Amino acid sequence: MPTGREAGDSVPREQDSLAGRTSTEVRDEAKSVEFTYRGIFQKTLAANLCKHVVMAARKRDWLGSTIQRYSDSPERNGIPAKQFAVIAPDTETLEQHMAKYEPNELDVITVLDDTMCDGIESWAWYGRQPINVRLRRGGTLLVISNRPPEELLRVIPQKPWDWTLAILPGTPSMGGLWVYRDDGTDMRVLGAIASARPDIFDLDSIESVVRDDQNLGEKYLTALKSGHDEVQVREVKAGEGKEDDYEPVKLPGWREMREAIIVEAVRPGERNPHYKSSSDRTMRPVVNFDTCIKCRQCWIDCPDECFEISPEALHPINYEYCTGCGICANVCPVEDCIVMVNDLEFIEEGDKDVFPMWKEDKDAYHEWRNEKIERGRIAHENFFNADTWAK
Amino acid sequence: MTTQETRREVKQEEKLMTGTEAVAQAVKLADVEVTSAYPIRPYDGVMQAVAKLIADGELECEYIVAEGEHSQFEICKHASSVGARVFVGSSGVGWMYAMESNAVTPSLRLPVVAMIGNRALDDPGAFGVEHNDALCVRDLGWQLCWVENAQECFDVTLMAYRVGEDPRVSLPVGLGVDGAFITHSQALLQIPDQESVNAFLPPYDLGDRVLHPDNPISIAPQANEDWVMEIRKQTDEAAKRVKDVIWEAHNDFKELFGRGGDNPFFEEFMTEDAEYVLFGMGSLGLPAKVMVRRLREQGEKVGFVRLKWYRPFPDEELAEVLGRFKAVGVVDRAYAYGSPQQGGVLFTDLRAALYEAERRPRMVNFIGGLGGRELTPEMMDEMADLTRRAGEGEDIPVVSWIGVRE
Numbered sequence: 001m002p003t004g005r006e007a008g009d010s011v012p013r014e015q016d017s018l019a020g021r022t023s024t025e026v027r028d029e030a031k032s033v034e035f036t037y038r039g040i041f042q043k044t045l046a047a048n049l050c051k052h053v054v055m056a057a058r059k060r061d062w063l064g065s066t067i068q069r070y071s072d073s074p075e076r077n078g079i080p081a082k083q084f085a086v087i088a089p090d091t092e093t094l095e096q097h098m099a100k101y102e103p104n105e106l107d108v109i110t111v112l113d114d115t116m117c118d119g120i121e122s123w124a125w126y127g128r129q130p131i132n133v134r135l136r137r138g139g140t141l142l143v144i145s146n147r148p149p150e151e152l153l154r155v156i157p158q159k160p161w162d163w164t165l166a167i168l169p170g171t172p173s174m175g176g177l178w179v180y181r182d183d184g185t186d187m188r189v190l191g192a193i194a195s196a197r198p199d200i201f202d203l204d205s206i207e208s209v210v211r212d213d214q215n216l217g218e219k220y221l222t223a224l225k226s227g228h229d230e231v232q233v234r235e236v237k238a239g240e241g242k243e244d245d246y247e248p249v250k251l252p253g254w255r256e257m258r259e260a261i262i263v264e265a266v267r268p269g270e271r272n273p274h275y276k277s278s279s280d281r282t283m284r285p286v287v288n289f290d291t292c293i294k295c296r297q298c299w300i301d302c303p304d305e306c307f308e309i310s311p312e313a314l315h316p317i318n319y320e321y322c323t324g325c326g327i328c329a330n331v332c333p334v335e336d337c338i339v340m341v342n343d344l345e346f347i348e349e350g351d352k353d354v355f356p357m358w359k360e361d362k363d364a365y366h367e368w369r370n371e372k373i374e375r376g377r378i379a380h381e382n383f384f385n386a387d388t389w390a391k
Numbered sequence: 392m393t394t395q396e397t398r399r400e401v402k403q404e405e406k407l408m409t410g411t412e413a414v415a416q417a418v419k420l421a422d423v424e425v426t427s428a429y430p431i432r433p434y435d436g437v438m439q440a441v442a443k444l445i446a447d448g449e450l451e452c453e454y455i456v457a458e459g460e461h462s463q464f465e466i467c468k469h470a471s472s473v474g475a476r477v478f479v480g481s482s483g484v485g486w487m488y489a490m491e492s493n494a495v496t497p498s499l500r501l502p503v504v505a506m507i508g509n510r511a512l513d514d515p516g517a518f519g520v521e522h523n524d525a526l527c528v529r530d531l532g533w534q535l536c537w538v539e540n541a542q543e544c545f546d547v548t549l550m551a552y553r554v555g556e557d558p559r560v561s562l563p564v565g566l567g568v569d570g571a572f573i574t575h576s577q578a579l580l581q582i583p584d585q586e587s588v589n590a591f592l593p594p595y596d597l598g599d600r601v602l603h604p605d606n607p608i609s610i611a612p613q614a615n616e617d618w619v620m621e622i623r624k625q626t627d628e629a630a631k632r633v634k635d636v637i638w639e640a641h642n643d644f645k646e647l648f649g650r651g652g653d654n655p656f657f658e659e660f661m662t663e664d665a666e667y668v669l670f671g672m673g674s675l676g677l678p679a680k681v682m683v684r685r686l687r688e689q690g691e692k693v694g695f696v697r698l699k700w701y702r703p704f705p706d707e708e709l710a711e712v713l714g715r716f717k718a719v720g721v722v723d724r725a726y727a728y729g730s731p732q733q734g735g736v737l738f739t740d741l742r743a744a745l746y747e748a749e750r751r752p753r754m755v756n757f758i759g760g761l762g763g764r765e766l767t768p769e770m771m772d773e774m775a776d777l778t779r780r781a782g783e784g785e786d787i788p789v790v791s792w793i794g795v796r797e
Contacts, residue, residue: 123613123615124615125617126617251617251618252621253621254620254621254622254624254625254628257618257621257622257625259500259561259600259625259629260498260499260500260501260561260600260610260625261498261499261500261610261611261612261614261622262600262608262609262610263608263609263612264607264608264609265607265608265609266607267607
């Protein structure tokens with residue numbers, strides 16, 4: 001199948017996957033479903049989802065398989081990672097689609113944490129990738145989010161063809177290290193896929209899978225139904241969304257690489273330009289520079305050395321290196337001096353340094369900061385928040 | 392680099408030493424800066440000898456007793472990365488315990504020199520020689536050589552530093568020394584003076600790869616599949632350069648010290664008009680040569696070829712030489728369970744090396760001397776006989792176990 005790829009470009013730019021074929025042909029071909037998730041916190045969630053996509057396909061005698069495109073083994077906390085489910089009507093078609101580790105084209109990309117909508121960089125690939133980079137023509141991007149589609153489309157890149165943005169209202173479900181938070185999110189997502197993409201599986205199929213599973217009961221069916229009914233669908237036109245400036249990273253050949261597994265290290269007082277890690281971040285610290293007592297605890301404890309020292313002995317943050325771990329907010333002895341805020345509240349600001357804003361106009365800074373905190377405050381002890389069965 | 396004039400100036404002193412003491416003498420003259428030790432027979436002779444040299448004030452060297460071989464090899468690997476010339480060693484399962492460190496040393500391109508006092512892998516706990524311990528790194532980028540006597544222990548240790556530390560190579564070198572037969576037997580050998588060793592062996596210089604606060608680098612960061620093949624390819628390019636570097640070192644060594652034979656990779660013994668030969672490495676050279684002389688007196692056209700460098704494997708050179716004979720009997724002190732022909736490690740490699748050769752001799756394999764069992768001249772007679780008959784077209788089993796009780 002011609003993909004229109006440029007030489008050396010690992011990502012398809014243009015596809016004609018739907019062109020010239022009937023809807024029946026399209027419905028009958030193999031489907032690839034991606035789950036983009038936060039490493040460790042959502043690993044089991046993504047695995048459950050993949051498993052159920054295949055089990056639902058079995059209900060109509062299709063075959064399937066799943067792949068963990070691991071970020072690391074064990075994965076690192078919060079680093080974006082992917083798992084895939086591929087389903088097909090027969091072995092030959094399935095093998096054809098499984099022969100490549102990461103599918104080139106995805107029918108559905110499910111984003112289990114909306115803070116990944118502005119791009120992801122993982123252990124498993126280099127450079128920040130757009131969240132929808134492999135979404136095929138007419139594909140569906142399903143996001144768990146409490147944000148309206150317009151807000152998400154400010155960070156999700158445009159595509160040269162029409163696609164669908166589906167939003168399942170909710171807060172991302174995060175388990176702890178190795179701990180799976182069974183809060184019904186998997187069922188709600190499956191219900192949402194059944195609603196948005198019945199060509200992959202319909203509600204009857206997935207309900208039937210749940211009924212067959214002795215470990216699952218009535219409340220799982222209720223969660224399926226709630227996901228099915230609550231998902232909101234927004235058609236996105238070609239060219240709609242953030243302007244796409246994505247360039248795949250060009251990796252050096254063995255002759256260009258330094259020998260002996262050596263990389264340049266960081267000189268004292270410098271930061272490594274290659275180790276920016278902000279796509280790991282789900283939340284970020286915002287600082288009240290007026291209540292800071294200059295104890296330096298944040299500067300000392302930050303594992304990524306994000307904190308600078310200003311001439312006033314205050315600590316501006318270099319957000320390019322912040323992974324949003326929350327350690328600074330935890331160690332800060334002053335109440336509300338460092339507050340963790342949902343990272344999607346900072347679409348305008350990006351990774352820009354906000355210290356000059358405080359220097360210039362303290363009142364405006366506080367007004368800005370208070371608004372961010374009001375909209376997106378994440379109490380650190382409740383980091384593993386989620387929609388619950390009570391919903 | 393050396394002239395006739397300087398060669399005359401080389402002073403050599405005759406000494407009676409065990410193989411491990413000979414290695415320690417080379418360690419001293421190579422001015423090794425860091426060594427780490429953990430006792431296991433038969434390697435431990437060298438750790439005692441080096442300790443004594445330091446205690447006697449003959450060698451200034453950091454001597455770190457580790458709590459196990461894993462740490463022992465890690466210590467030396469890391470010392471090598473900060474620019475120290477290192478010496479390390481072990482035997483049998485001790486060497487295996489260090490395998491996590493050993494496996495990554497070639498990719499890190501750190502020219503660690505290790506003596507492996509070859510020992511059977513436990514269980515059962517036998518102290519005697521078997522080559523499977525050292526051979527475990529044969530595919531990982533280690534350069535491996537085997538020696539025949541105390542003189543070679545000394546000579547090849549110096550060669551190991553010269554070859555391994557060459558900037559074109561920068562790979563670890565393992566020196567296989569047959570347990571007991573070489574490690575624990577004394578022989579007369581020539582030890583050159585410090586000045587001539589300095590002329591042969593330049594100082595260790597890692598250049599811009601040295602780990603130092605003034606040269607901030609990060610060694611061995613976590614990498615994924617986007618990088619590993621390129622790293623393997625780089626290591627392979629270095630490994631392919633080793634043969635040329637060995638030739639250079641060999642020529643210089645020979646010019647300076649007058650030893651080393653015609654070619655650095657293997658020794659040919661009475662092969663000129665030979666019709667069949669035995670082939671092997673390590674201490675079996677001694678009984679094999681006794682056998683050859685004895686059978687020659689009876690008119691047999693038999694010879695012996697002893698492999699010195701197993702990695703790099705001198706495939707083209709061997710194909711040319713062994714192609715002259717009707718039959719080659721490979722004596723293996725390392726058995727490879729389930730391998731092609733159910734034979735030994737050396738046999739399997741040599742067969743692969745000769746596959747493309749224009750003239751291929753008949754090849755038979757002898758498994759013998761495992762776990763430290765002696766390979767006697769009489770056993771060599773038996774192997775020579777089988778090899779001769781194979782060369783004459785007789786139906787001889789491809790692999791025979793020699794000296795095993797039925």
